[in-house]
Amino acid sequence: xxxxxxxxxxxxxxxxxxxxxxxxxxxxxxxxxxxxxxxxxxxxxxxxxxxxxxxxxxxxxxxxxxxxxxxxxxxxxxxxxxxxxxxxxxxxxxxxxxxxxxxxxxxxxxxxxxxxxxxxxxxxxxxxxxxxxxxxxxxxxxxxxxxxxxxxxxxxxxxxxxxxxxxxxxxxxxxxxxxxxxxxxxxxxxxxxxxxxxxxxxxxxxxxxxxxxxxxxxxxxxxxxxxxxxxxxxxxxxxxxxxxxxxxxxxxxxxxxxxxxxxxxxxxxxxxxxxxxxxxxxxxxxxxxxxxxxxxxxxxxxxxxxxxxxxxxxxxxxxxxxxxxxxxxxxxxxxxxxxxxxxxxxxxxxxxxxxxxxxxxxxxxxxxxxxxxxxxxxxxxxxxxxxxxxxxxxxxxxxxxxxxxxxxxxxxxxxxxxxxxxxxxxxxxxxxxxxxxxxxxxxxxxxxxxxxxxxxxxxxxxxxxxxxxxxxxxxxxxxxxxxxxxxxxxxxxxxxxxxx
Ligand code: NAD
Numbered sequence: 456x457x458x459x460x461x462x463x464x465x466x467x468x469x470x471x472x473x474x475x476x477x478x479x480x481x482x483x484x485x486x487x488x489x490x491x492x493x494x495x496x497x498x499x500x501x502x503x504x505x506x507x508x509x510x511x512x513x514x515x516x517x518x519x520x521x522x523x524x525x526x527x528x529x530x531x532x533x534x535x536x537x538x539x540x541x542x543x544x545x546x547x548x549x550x551x552x553x554x555x556x557x558x559x560x561x562x563x564x565x566x567x568x569x570x571x572x573x574x575x576x577x578x579x580x581x582x583x584x585x586x587x588x589x590x591x592x593x594x595x596x597x598x599x600x601x602x603x604x605x606x607x608x609x610x611x612x613x614x615x616x617x618x619x620x621x622x623x624x625x626x627x628x629x630x631x632x633x634x635x636x637x638x639x640x641x642x643x644x645x646x647x648x649x650x651x652x653x654x655x656x657x658x659x660x661x662x663x664x665x666x667x668x669x670x671x672x673x674x675x676x677x678x679x680x681x682x683x684x685x686x687x688x689x690x691x692x693x694x695x696x697x698x699x700x701x702x703x704x705x706x707x708x709x710x711x712x713x714x715x716x717x718x719x720x721x722x723x724x725x726x727x728x729x730x731x732x733x734x735x736x737x738x739x740x741x742x743x744x745x746x747x748x749x750x751x752x753x754x755x756x757x758x759x760x761x762x763x764x765x766x767x768x769x770x771x772x773x774x775x776x777x778x779x780x781x782x783x784x785x786x787x788x789x790x791x792x793x794x795x796x797x798x799x800x801x802x803x804x805x806x807x808x809x810x811x812x813x814x815x816x817x818x819x820x821x822x823x824x825x826x827x828x829x830x831x832x833x834x835x836x837x838x839x840x841x842x843x844x845x846x847x848x849x850x851x852x853x854x855x856x857x858x859x860x861x862x863x864x865x866x867x868x869x870x871x872x873x874x875x876x877x878x879x880x881x882x883x884x885x886x887x888x889x890x891x892x893x894x895x896x897x898x899x900x901x902x903x904x905x906x907x908x909x910x911x912x913x914x915x916x917x918x919x920x921x922x923x924x925x926x927x928x929x930x931x932x933x934x935x936x937x938x939x940x941x942x943x944x945x946x947x948x949x950x951x952x953x954x955x
Contacts, residue, residue: 466696484635494651495666502621503650507591508568516616517565519644520609521558521719524551527640531916532630533604538604540771540801545726546598553883554609560885560902568617568906571915579925579944584917589910590730591619591670591877592693598660598683601630601677601773602823606639607697611672620670621649628656629773641771655910660687668692669910676821677894695898695908698732698891699821702848703871704734705864708743709853715854716750716897719827720758722878724805728768728825732850732872732879735822736811737829738838744829745811748791751827755792755805764795764802771801772824778803781824786816788828793807812842839867847893850879 506512524531528551535541561568566846571586595615599608604627622640626634638652650901653663657679664671664686673683674697687694706715719734739747760764772778778801785794793806805825811818811828816880818828833836842864843852851870853861861875871891874881882889885902900908928937928944 457578469748476937481571484853489722496593496622496648496695498623502593503590506646507616507619507621507649510569513569513616513619514562514565516645516650517562517613520613520616521555521562523644524558524609524642525634530636530640532631534636537603538601538630539726539729539773540769541726542768544768545770549726550603550605553606554613556903557610557885557905559723561613561906564903565617568903569619575947577945577947579941580916580918580920582922584915586915588913588915589618589702589906590913592909594623595620595670595672595748595909596663596668598671598673598675599627601627602726602731604630604633604637608633608767610902611674611905611909613620614628614900615672615909616650617906622651623663623668625653625660626652628654633745637824641656649781655942670694671844671941672898672900672908673697680896685839693844694734695890695900696896697889697898697900698849698894698896699731699823700891700895701821702732702733702819702852702870703817703838703842703845704737705835705842705854706737706739706743706747707835707853707857707860709856710743710854711856712743712746712750714751716747716754716791716855717757718803718877719852720751720754723827724755724769725878726824727772729770729773729804729823730879731883733822734827734850734852735848736818738828738841739830739831741831744831746808747829748807753805759805762791762795763804764800769805769825770948772803774801777823781822781826782796782825784817784822784824787815791829793825801860803838822889824940835863839864842868847891847895849891849895850874850881852878 468848507521530549532546535546543780546714550623569589571588574587574637576583576585576587597608597611597615607628610623614904624637628634628635635656638654642652653659656687664683667690669692671683671687671692673680673694677698678858680696680698684696706721719737721734725733737747755763759769763769772781778798781803785796788808788811791807791809793804795804796802803826808817808826808828811830813830817826818830830841832841847869849871851864851868852874853864855861865873871894872881872887872889881887888899888904890896890899890900898908928941933938
């Protein structure tokens, strides 16, 4: 089965498939641009029937996701290998198992997350019921990039389903093998009247964004993030933006270089460096740079052998465009390790660049490849100034044996996430919110935070229709005495007072 080419397509029940002689077959749903309107209306109508609201429906969809992951594990691994030459190990750790864990967590906690949350009351509302109702937004759009094309589709989808929404998924057209599975296989595991997959690139996504959604969840680069935000603004649609940037990694002089090198090299080269939270550059003293370079060489050789191109553990760059961009960065600073590239294989060697200047291109843009520049600083203060002169990063790393140093970096900087003495391990905890700040994004997800992101927290107060006499205080004609009593009654108390 082929996906539609050139135009947008609704996958699943309404596949725009190529028929014999490449004539498109228009099945239940049309593939023309104006078909978005009809399909979105159907999804919205499905939401208004209330079908997605019961816990049983949500659980059934989540179980569907679980079955999708189990039944198609091998196919998914092969697709990830095809798109990014991702090893089975990295696919399992960063795409399949992590998605499965999110599904399991949501299934275990669904009913407690959905429960109304009782809140404290004031004297005037002591006899009433005050609570936060977590209600679904309605129809939400999830736009996905190519670097973790399964994880970044399913993890937000789990939150959207758990919160009771209807969903339009827009996978990345760049990671084609996964896009194909998400379009052809995933819909079979979900109620297709409530969930749809849209295919296409920037042109089709722009068309889709002309329509009104109740929430848009976008993961990708900041440039497209601005386009999405501008489109959302037209409908005042709330958005979550999961963007990227440059994640600093400060290394203190007291560190054991080999420990730091192992940890940084692995996180930098994981998925061939195409990770939004990867340590993007090292900040350290000249002396530490000299100790780190041989340690990094040691780590890279241990992980990927003398010729990393032959290692099955190292992924590849997604496409020619990104390969060329990365190749251009290899000319910055001085190559201390690696530096090789092979366009026919989309291979960039794990590379360390030393004596890099702040003004060079490798320090101006997000690297998104297995290249690690090192910038030298004279002190911790200088490192912190360097970090604070730049946009707030998605993640920040600090290595030191002294907890005081780690605490200082944490206290005097800002970022979406922070990890002391390691790479992006903080994001393996679904108990921590994941997201950026400033130019690295807005909004949070993972675990319960995903559920909250896709829920409207409705403020509810249910009052008694009786005891109208008490309300006399608030009605005109106003008096100073009534005002005094009313102000006391409106003060929030922690004790439960039953005077009124
Ligand atoms: P991408 O090119 O696949 O684009 C992301 C999505 O936006 C795709 O679905 C694409 O079709 C759509 N798109 C692209 N151009 C568009 C346009 N002009 N109008 C409307 N839609 C458009 O992926 P990418 O942006 O190259 O992904 C890499 C970036 O994503 C990096 O900056 C990385 O740091 C960031 N990222 C962030 C996170 C996070 O969780 N914060 C995770 C992964 C990647």
